[in-house]
Amino acid sequence: MADTWSLGKHTFTSRLLVGTGKYKDFPTMQRALAASGAEVVTVAVRRLDLSKKGAESLLEWVPKGMTLLPNTAACFTADEAVRTARLGRELDMGELVKLEVIGDKRTLFPDVEGLVQAARILVKEGFTVLPYTNDDPVTAKKLEDVGCAAVMPLGAPIGSGLGLRNPYNLRIIMETVKVPVLVDAGVGTASDAALAMELGAVAVLMNTAIAEAKEPVLMAEAMRDAVAAGRKALLAGRIPMKLHASASSPMTGLIGS
Amino acid sequence: MADTWSLGKHTFTSRLLVGTGKYKDFPTMQRALAASGAEVVTVAVRRLDLSKKGAESLLEWVPKGMTLLPNTAACFTADEAVRTARLGRELDMGELVKLEVIGDKRTLFPDVEGLVQAARILVKEGFTVLPYTNDDPVTAKKLEDVGCAAVMPLGAPIGSGLGLRNPYNLRIIMETVKVPVLVDAGVGTASDAALAMELGAVAVLMNTAIAEAKEPVLMAEAMRDAVAAGRKALLAGRIPMKLHASASSPMTGLIGS
Amino acid sequence: MADTWSLGKHTFTSRLLVGTGKYKDFPTMQRALAASGAEVVTVAVRRLDLSKKGAESLLEWVPKGMTLLPNTAACFTADEAVRTARLGRELDMGELVKLEVIGDKRTLFPDVEGLVQAARILVKEGFTVLPYTNDDPVTAKKLEDVGCAAVMPLGAPIGSGLGLRNPYNLRIIMETVKVPVLVDAGVGTASDAALAMELGAVAVLMNTAIAEAKEPVLMAEAMRDAVAAGRKALLAGRIPMKLHASASSPMTGLIGS
């Protein structure tokens, strides 16, 4: 039986979602998207240059069959984000939306207050809302309560490549909400992606780690494999950690790092 | 061009090496070995029951085409290890040997003094010697100097599942020796294997993490994917770590963990 | 020149702030408070039993000369917290307030939306507000903007003893706000407290780590020393991290853990 997961009316097999920003050119992006095996690709509505047609338009370079996930990157208020989401729908990009309400230009951390407000409005308007949030369990619960289809906590700041800086909070979020938890942002390399899946994330979304790698297409393959590896390792049931093989009990957290 | 690596006269594509201990039964072992995609499989010469024939013999269950890597597990002196290696050769198991000289029954840490002695002898006798060692760079250099074909430092104690407890020493070993560095022991889950490859290991050897997982066959697949992912991520060139995307310089190690 | 710090009209020398909850009895609490060297002690207004007089009253057991920091523990809305803060002032506990608006009974994470609302009101009423918050830099900035005298991000969940789970976010908060940053919650042992100070925290507030240690008075001394040690180490300017002494450049963050 296939190991699938769902978002609103969509069902997916791949657990890697990818972005379209920061590539050096569209052909490289296209090859990386294909190599990633991703079924969902996120696109910044505000960064679409609607005057471009044909091969000059980013959307032309998205491999056929991928599900579009328009996002509200570069929106700094709930109002901007709501209007941007609506624009995406008017452009026929579908009812999914990755909701970003940025609270700080420098670090790109979300403004969780604006995020919850915008989510509430967009859910009522029939969007399937996937909010990019921080790793705060209380905010995650609010986002679930207003009807978001998933929550997408960051592993580390966007573009930082720092990996999962606080797996503890991610674990608490997974204990707290019933909607799917996707890790969004922070992944730097393959082991980070595997770790996110091993922690129990339903899927992982990334952009910079692939787009700005020295070899984006090869890194896309690495990430495809890493997400698959982490998912399988979770399902396969890992061995417990012990100080050594003869230790009579699993490690308890006396050693912090 | 294929991304291969070599040990003595052998050339391999897979960078995962697997063991044959601790499986609940031979059929499960066989399916896990196949699922792992490994080309090299290690077998404890001392644990072979030579009175068993046909389907009762472990060797019958090793998938055809895999390269045997006899090991000297359960040897506590250089002399025992040397005699065990010779026995393996007499049994037609080939000239490769994974050399273990165990210094402590409880933790299974190697006795590095005996290890270097045994390695020196076996190299002179024409073996292609792969020593299981600790993460000490000085010992790694001695093993290279006596002619070992590779060094195999542990990531953590055998069977502990603790992952790579000291990536710093592994990195120093990789800077210190010219022979291939394989990480042997300590891997607990897929992200550990990916991380070992990202650090620059030529390959990873594991046994318990697969054999004692709840679903060994699925974990074998996970490890296959994880090793491939980590290798590709290394070659693809990961993004630098920064405190956040706008930070002007990569992180230096002021934050220890 | 003394190394002091200020909160509103108060100036302090000790950088350890302590709580009064969870002690097995008042005499033990009193000795631990004294041993800690702390000048500020926080008291839960809602947990004061105002019917108790004399030796039965917690406040009687607070060493003379300590500055009271009434807190709004066990408040789950902005409104409750505001009313509790006012009650503290009516009880002559001064104008300082450690503001807690709890968003989740189980984990005791703050509700940052309610926190900012309550802070805005209390600042206008003349309180010197110290909000217990999560490690979100955007929320920290909002708390500064509404006039809080400091921000107090958690190192880990209250009572968890997990130490500083995300030093990266704490560092970003310190770069983001100009008011003092105090680490509140999460400290489990002395090295955690030292680390918080080394990261640049102005002070550390803790309760469980002392009150529930096997020997609270000795742990209070340990924490006193650890906070002093971490502060001095910060001022003394630590050596850079390098892979080894001959390495030509400081470590950059290629090794995540």
Place this chain on the structure above:
Amino acid sequence: MADTWSLGKHTFTSRLLVGTGKYKDFPTMQRALAASGAEVVTVAVRRLDLSKKGAESLLEWVPKGMTLLPNTAACFTADEAVRTARLGRELDMGELVKLEVIGDKRTLFPDVEGLVQAARILVKEGFTVLPYTNDDPVTAKKLEDVGCAAVMPLGAPIGSGLGLRNPYNLRIIMETVKVPVLVDAGVGTASDAALAMELGAVAVLMNTAIAEAKEPVLMAEAMRDAVAAGRKALLAGRIPMKLHASASSPMTGLIGS
């Protein structure tokens, strides 16, 4: 009752041991040694310039009453180390010796084979031998077996400032040997020293972290306080780690970092 520890015929109260290398001048060294509260100071016999007399001689600047611990730094063979230890005794530096047999000029890791050889000889000659070793439990046991008075595993390479890179091995060493375990090398800042003591080290020896701090005298104070803090925290019995305060069981090691 005082919390003391012993080495051979000596009993000490301070658990910080300090070095004399790398200071910019003798007066700074003298003030730092005094500020550290250390009772034991280690001196490299090979680096003593015996032609210098009075104020030009390093030994003149060691505060009165400190116990000298001559060391064999810069010795690369067992033979060199043995001869250097004897020279120290002839110079009336006492019977204690910090034994170093360096295996690699670049990283200053010990040569454990030469170390055990030299230790065996020096113990027979009546020295109280404190070997600087790596974090290998098998070597630690050999050193105990040949009669060393303590073992001194490194936390990280000399001068690296990386802290305790493998607390797991240090813990295993403490379980393995009965002689005192002192952490020697690797400490970079105060929290590292506290952590070493919390793990169960009997004492900590450091040099670079103090001598090359921007303000060595203040860092010496920080280290004095940190070692005291870590020791007290160990004795006081820390609270268990939990995912959050309501978690029903302590953390087991599912989250590796």
